[in-house]
Amino acid sequence: MLDDRDYRILEWLQSDADMPVHAIAERVNISPSACSRRIARLREDGYIRRTVVVLDRPLLDLRGTVYVIIRAHHSGDWLERFRATVASIPEVLECHRLAGNFDYLLKVVVRDVAHYDTVYKRLIARLDLNDVAAYISMETIKDEQALPIRS
Structure with missing residues (x-):
């Protein structure tokens, strides 16, 4: 089950997957280590399927x-x-x-x-x-x- 912080992490990652964990953690108001664990869980649970680069067509x-x-x-x-x-x-x-x-x-x-x-x-x-x-x-x-x- 996702909570508000998980949704906010997903929103930040969708806008910029290169955003450093510490910057996401600051925006979500949690520690970088807690943010990193949440991101790892979101990947493990399949919410984050992959990370890609959007190229300029x-x-x-x-x-x-x-x-x-x-x-x-x-x-x-x-x-x-x-x-x-x-x-x-x-x-x-x-x-x-x-x-x-x-x-x-x-x-x-x-x-x-x-x-x-x-x-x-x-x-x-x-x-x-x-x-x-x-x-x-x-x-x-x-x-x-x-x-x-x-x-």
């Missing part, structure tokens, strides 16, 4: 985001092939199985439309798909990584 020439909606042709081992294919394409950052008229939604990060076309060709070369539709993001209005843990 434009500096890496990855300015494009394409949302791909797929209607699938399910048969035999199709789902396992789909999972393996999606996992093998690094440009696919997210994959969601949907309820409703479509089966899957992919978030794909690319340099440009030509780059997306190579991703598309890799996808269709490995899988039978009923329908694939791509939606190119024109502008990112919000791109937040932090979860709203106390809303």
Whole structure:
């Protein structure tokens, strides 16, 4: 069970995972050793799955985001092939199985439309798909990584 201090620690870590333990401890009003133990427990209990670095996409020439909606042709081992294919394409950052008229939604990060076309060709070369539709993001209005843990 998490208490208020645990939630505050998680909020600080979400905003800056490089923040020193003593700085978090000061903001949460506990000792650095107690804060360190809490962070270790939060990791051990699975609340903190991993720590990552958020890179600057434009500096890496990855300015494009394409949302791909797929209607699938399910048969035999199709789902396992789909999972393996999606996992093998690094440009696919997210994959969601949907309820409703479509089966899957992919978030794909690319340099440009030509780059997306190579991703598309890799996808269709490995899988039978009923329908694939791509939606190119024109502008990112919000791109937040932090979860709203106390809303």
